[in-house]
Protein backbone atom coordinates (compact mmCIF):
# COMPACT_ATOMS: atom_id res chain seq x y z
CA UNK A 1 0.00 0.00 0.00
CA UNK A 2 1.25 3.45 -0.88
CA UNK A 3 1.74 6.10 1.79
CA UNK A 4 -1.04 8.62 2.07
CA UNK A 5 -2.11 11.65 3.99
CA UNK A 6 -5.60 12.63 5.10
CA UNK A 7 -7.06 16.01 5.96
CA UNK A 8 -10.40 16.67 7.57
CA UNK A 9 -12.48 17.94 10.48
CA UNK A 10 -14.75 16.52 13.13
CA UNK A 11 -18.46 16.88 12.34
CA UNK A 12 -18.99 19.55 15.01
CA UNK A 13 -16.13 21.64 13.61
CA UNK A 14 -14.13 21.85 16.80
CA UNK A 15 -10.93 20.65 15.20
CA UNK A 16 -9.16 20.23 11.90
CA UNK A 17 -6.78 17.35 11.48
CA UNK A 18 -4.03 15.93 9.31
CA UNK A 19 -2.77 12.36 9.43
CA UNK A 20 -0.16 10.50 7.43
CA UNK A 21 1.17 7.01 7.01
CA UNK A 22 4.78 7.51 5.90
CA UNK A 23 6.47 4.11 6.13
CA UNK A 24 7.66 3.90 2.53
CA UNK A 25 8.66 7.54 2.35
CA UNK A 26 10.81 7.28 5.46
CA UNK A 27 12.21 3.93 4.35
CA UNK A 28 13.44 5.52 1.11
CA UNK A 29 14.96 8.48 2.96
CA UNK A 30 16.73 6.26 5.48
CA UNK A 31 18.04 3.91 2.79
CA UNK A 32 19.36 6.87 0.80
CA UNK A 33 21.27 8.16 3.79
CA UNK A 34 22.12 4.82 5.50
CA UNK A 35 20.86 6.13 8.82
CA UNK A 36 21.25 4.44 12.19
CA UNK A 37 17.97 3.93 14.15
CA UNK A 38 18.09 7.10 16.24
CA UNK A 39 18.75 9.18 13.11
CA UNK A 40 15.95 7.35 11.26
CA UNK A 41 13.57 8.31 14.05
CA UNK A 42 14.66 11.96 14.09
CA UNK A 43 14.59 12.32 10.30
CA UNK A 44 11.36 10.33 9.93
CA UNK A 45 9.48 12.34 12.53
CA UNK A 46 10.61 15.64 11.01
CA UNK A 47 9.69 14.57 7.47
CA UNK A 48 6.27 13.31 8.56
CA UNK A 49 5.56 16.59 10.36
CA UNK A 50 6.69 18.63 7.36
CA UNK A 51 4.48 16.62 4.97
CA UNK A 52 1.39 17.55 6.98
CA UNK A 53 2.47 21.17 7.49
CA UNK A 54 2.96 21.66 3.75
CA UNK A 55 -0.63 20.54 3.22
CA UNK A 56 -1.79 23.36 5.53
CA UNK A 57 -0.65 25.93 2.95
CA UNK A 58 -2.93 27.21 0.20
CA UNK A 59 -1.29 26.04 -3.00
CA UNK A 60 0.27 22.74 -3.97
CA UNK A 61 3.48 24.47 -4.97
CA UNK A 62 3.91 26.18 -1.58
CA UNK A 63 6.71 24.72 0.47
CA UNK A 64 7.60 24.13 4.08
CA UNK A 65 11.17 23.65 5.24
CA UNK A 66 12.10 22.54 8.72
CA UNK A 67 15.70 23.19 9.69
CA UNK A 68 16.97 21.80 12.98
CA UNK A 69 20.39 22.79 14.24
CA UNK A 70 21.68 21.31 17.46
CA UNK A 71 24.82 20.55 19.43
CA UNK A 72 24.09 16.80 19.65
CA UNK A 73 25.82 14.15 17.49
CA UNK A 74 23.31 14.43 14.59
CA UNK A 75 24.25 18.11 14.23
CA UNK A 76 21.14 18.99 12.31
CA UNK A 77 18.32 17.94 10.03
CA UNK A 78 17.04 19.59 6.86
CA UNK A 79 13.60 18.71 5.49
CA UNK A 80 11.54 20.20 2.69
CA UNK A 81 7.96 19.38 1.68
CA UNK A 82 5.40 20.75 -0.75
CA UNK A 83 1.63 20.56 -0.93
CA UNK A 84 1.72 17.71 -3.43
CA UNK A 85 2.98 15.34 -0.75
CA UNK A 86 6.56 15.39 -2.03
CA UNK A 87 9.00 15.34 0.84
CA UNK A 88 12.80 15.20 1.03
CA UNK A 89 15.26 15.44 3.85
CA UNK A 90 18.70 14.63 5.19
CA UNK A 91 20.58 14.57 8.49
CA UNK A 92 23.98 16.23 8.91
CA UNK A 93 25.30 13.00 10.43
CA UNK A 94 23.60 9.75 9.44
CA UNK A 95 25.70 7.37 11.54
CA UNK A 96 24.95 8.26 15.13
CA UNK A 97 24.93 5.58 17.77
CA UNK A 98 23.95 6.57 21.28
CA UNK A 99 22.40 4.45 24.03
CA UNK A 100 18.62 4.22 24.14
CA UNK A 101 16.71 5.80 27.00
CA UNK A 102 16.00 3.78 30.16
CA UNK A 103 12.50 2.95 28.81
CA UNK A 104 14.07 1.42 25.69
CA UNK A 105 13.03 4.24 23.36
CA UNK A 106 15.47 5.78 20.90
CA UNK A 107 17.05 8.87 22.42
CA UNK A 108 16.14 11.38 19.72
CA UNK A 109 16.47 14.41 22.01
CA UNK A 110 19.92 13.22 23.11
CA UNK A 111 21.03 12.85 19.49
CA UNK A 112 19.76 16.32 18.62
CA UNK A 113 21.00 18.10 21.76
CA UNK A 114 20.30 21.73 22.53
CA UNK A 115 18.75 22.90 19.32
CA UNK A 116 16.86 25.56 17.43
CA UNK A 117 14.07 24.70 15.00
CA UNK A 118 13.40 27.03 12.10
CA UNK A 119 10.28 26.69 9.99
CA UNK A 120 10.29 28.42 6.62
CA UNK A 121 7.08 28.68 4.63
CA UNK A 122 7.57 29.67 1.02
CA UNK A 123 4.19 30.70 -0.35
CA UNK A 124 5.45 32.34 -3.52
CA UNK A 125 5.59 35.79 -1.92
CA UNK A 126 8.59 38.09 -2.02
CA UNK A 127 9.78 37.01 1.39
CA UNK A 128 9.16 33.58 2.85
CA UNK A 129 7.62 33.40 6.32
CA UNK A 130 10.14 32.29 8.93
CA UNK A 131 9.45 31.18 12.50
CA UNK A 132 12.03 29.98 14.97
CA UNK A 133 11.80 28.29 18.36
CA UNK A 134 14.24 26.79 20.84
CA UNK A 135 13.65 23.03 20.99
CA UNK A 136 12.69 22.50 24.61
CA UNK A 137 11.97 18.79 24.20
CA UNK A 138 14.09 17.68 21.24
CA UNK A 139 11.63 14.87 20.51
CA UNK A 140 10.28 16.89 17.56
CA UNK A 141 6.51 16.38 18.01
CA UNK A 142 6.42 18.47 21.21
CA UNK A 143 8.69 21.03 19.58
CA UNK A 144 6.25 21.38 16.69
CA UNK A 145 3.41 21.82 19.18
CA UNK A 146 5.43 24.59 20.80
CA UNK A 147 6.20 26.13 17.39
CA UNK A 148 2.48 26.20 16.46
CA UNK A 149 1.60 27.85 19.78
CA UNK A 150 4.33 30.48 19.70
CA UNK A 151 4.68 31.29 16.00
CA UNK A 152 1.17 30.62 14.72
CA UNK A 153 -0.91 31.08 17.90
CA UNK A 154 -2.59 27.74 17.27
CA UNK A 155 -3.20 25.07 19.86
CA UNK A 156 -2.19 21.77 18.34
CA UNK A 157 -1.71 18.17 19.22
CA UNK A 158 1.22 16.64 17.32
CA UNK A 159 1.97 12.93 17.45
CA UNK A 160 4.82 11.48 15.37
CA UNK A 161 6.23 7.98 15.44
CA UNK A 162 8.87 5.92 13.66
CA UNK A 163 9.43 2.26 14.51
CA UNK A 164 12.79 0.85 13.43
CA UNK A 165 13.18 -2.90 12.98
CA UNK A 166 16.14 -4.95 14.27
CA UNK A 167 17.72 -4.90 10.80
CA UNK A 168 17.49 -1.06 10.85
CA UNK A 169 14.71 -1.00 8.25
CA UNK A 170 11.65 1.17 8.88
CA UNK A 171 8.83 -0.98 10.20
CA UNK A 172 6.24 1.74 10.77
CA UNK A 173 6.03 5.48 10.48
CA UNK A 174 3.22 7.97 10.74
CA UNK A 175 1.87 11.09 12.35
CA UNK A 176 -1.13 13.14 13.33
CA UNK A 177 -1.68 16.86 13.81
CA UNK A 178 -4.96 18.03 15.36
CA UNK A 179 -5.56 21.76 15.62
CA UNK A 180 -8.19 23.52 17.72
CA UNK A 181 -10.48 25.72 15.61
CA UNK A 182 -11.44 29.21 16.89
CA UNK A 183 -15.02 28.27 17.88
CA UNK A 184 -14.19 24.94 19.49
CA UNK A 185 -16.30 24.00 22.51
CA UNK A 186 -14.50 23.61 25.82
CA UNK A 187 -16.09 20.19 26.38
CA UNK A 188 -14.74 18.96 23.07
CA UNK A 189 -11.22 20.06 24.01
CA UNK A 190 -11.52 18.35 27.41
CA UNK A 191 -12.76 15.20 25.70
CA UNK A 192 -9.77 15.22 23.34
CA UNK A 193 -7.40 15.73 26.27
CA UNK A 194 -8.91 12.68 27.99
CA UNK A 195 -8.56 10.57 24.87
CA UNK A 196 -4.93 11.59 24.51
CA UNK A 197 -4.32 10.11 27.96
CA UNK A 198 -5.57 6.73 26.72
CA UNK A 199 -3.64 6.96 23.45
CA UNK A 200 -0.78 4.50 23.67
CA UNK A 201 1.51 4.80 20.67
CA UNK A 202 1.24 5.75 17.03
CA UNK A 203 3.63 3.07 15.81
CA UNK A 204 2.04 0.41 17.98
CA UNK A 205 -1.38 1.04 16.44
CA UNK A 206 0.13 1.10 12.94
CA UNK A 207 1.95 -2.14 13.69
CA UNK A 208 -1.34 -3.74 14.72
CA UNK A 209 -2.58 -2.94 11.22
CA UNK A 210 -4.76 0.04 12.09
CA UNK A 211 -5.19 2.66 9.39
CA UNK A 212 -4.44 6.32 9.99
CA UNK A 213 -8.21 6.97 9.79
CA UNK A 214 -8.85 4.43 12.54
CA UNK A 215 -6.10 5.92 14.70
CA UNK A 216 -7.60 9.39 14.20
CA UNK A 217 -10.93 7.92 15.30
CA UNK A 218 -9.34 7.05 18.65
CA UNK A 219 -8.90 10.77 19.30
CA UNK A 220 -11.86 12.44 17.58
CA UNK A 221 -15.54 11.58 17.29
CA UNK A 222 -17.28 11.54 13.89
CA UNK A 223 -14.41 12.46 11.66
CA UNK A 224 -15.01 13.72 8.14
CA UNK A 225 -12.20 13.05 5.69
CA UNK A 226 -12.05 15.87 3.15
CA UNK A 227 -9.15 14.60 1.12
CA UNK A 228 -6.67 11.82 0.83
CA UNK A 229 -3.45 12.29 -1.14
CA UNK A 230 -0.32 10.24 -1.71
CA UNK A 231 2.88 11.17 0.07
CA UNK A 232 6.28 10.17 -1.21
CA UNK A 233 9.98 10.84 -0.92
CA UNK A 234 10.68 12.92 -3.97
CA UNK A 235 13.69 15.04 -4.75
CA UNK A 236 13.47 17.73 -7.39
CA UNK A 237 17.20 18.08 -7.97
CA UNK A 238 18.47 18.35 -11.54
CA UNK A 239 21.64 19.12 -13.42
CA UNK A 240 20.30 22.61 -14.00
CA UNK A 241 19.84 23.20 -10.26
CA UNK A 242 23.30 21.86 -9.58
CA UNK A 243 24.65 24.29 -12.18
CA UNK A 244 22.96 27.13 -10.28
CA UNK A 245 24.80 25.89 -7.21
CA UNK A 246 28.11 25.92 -9.09
CA UNK A 247 27.53 29.50 -10.21
CA UNK A 248 27.08 30.55 -6.60
CA UNK A 249 30.62 29.37 -5.83
CA UNK A 250 31.96 32.34 -7.80
CA UNK A 251 34.09 32.85 -10.88
CA UNK A 252 37.48 32.75 -9.19
CA UNK A 253 36.86 29.45 -7.39
CA UNK A 254 35.52 27.90 -10.58
CA UNK A 255 38.61 28.97 -12.51
CA UNK A 256 40.73 27.27 -9.86
CA UNK A 257 38.68 24.10 -10.29
CA UNK A 258 39.25 24.22 -14.06
CA UNK A 259 43.01 24.50 -13.46
CA UNK A 260 43.12 21.59 -11.07
CA UNK A 261 40.41 19.08 -11.97
CA UNK A 262 39.42 17.07 -15.04
CA UNK A 263 35.85 16.99 -13.85
CA UNK A 264 33.93 17.39 -10.64
CA UNK A 265 31.17 15.40 -9.09
CA UNK A 266 28.39 17.11 -7.16
CA UNK A 267 26.13 15.09 -4.89
CA UNK A 268 22.59 16.11 -3.97
CA UNK A 269 22.36 16.24 -0.16
CA UNK A 270 18.74 15.18 -0.21
CA UNK A 271 18.83 12.07 -2.38
CA UNK A 272 22.55 11.37 -2.94
CA UNK A 273 22.13 11.51 -6.72
CA UNK A 274 25.48 12.29 -8.36
CA UNK A 275 25.98 14.89 -11.09
CA UNK A 276 29.20 15.02 -13.13
CA UNK A 277 30.51 18.22 -14.62
CA UNK A 278 33.36 17.91 -17.12
CA UNK A 279 36.02 20.63 -17.35
CA UNK A 280 34.49 21.91 -20.62
CA UNK A 281 31.09 22.26 -19.00
CA UNK A 282 32.56 24.25 -16.11
CA UNK A 283 34.43 26.42 -18.62
CA UNK A 284 31.15 27.23 -20.33
CA UNK A 285 29.57 28.16 -16.99
CA UNK A 286 32.51 30.49 -16.21
CA UNK A 287 32.27 32.13 -19.66
CA UNK A 288 28.65 33.01 -18.95
CA UNK A 289 29.56 34.77 -15.67
Ligand SMILES: [Zn+2]
Pocket residue numbers: 235236237268269270271272273
Ligand atom coordinates in the same frame (compact mmCIF):
# COMPACT_ATOMS: atom_id res chain seq x y z
ZN1 LIG B 1 18.23 15.13 -5.14
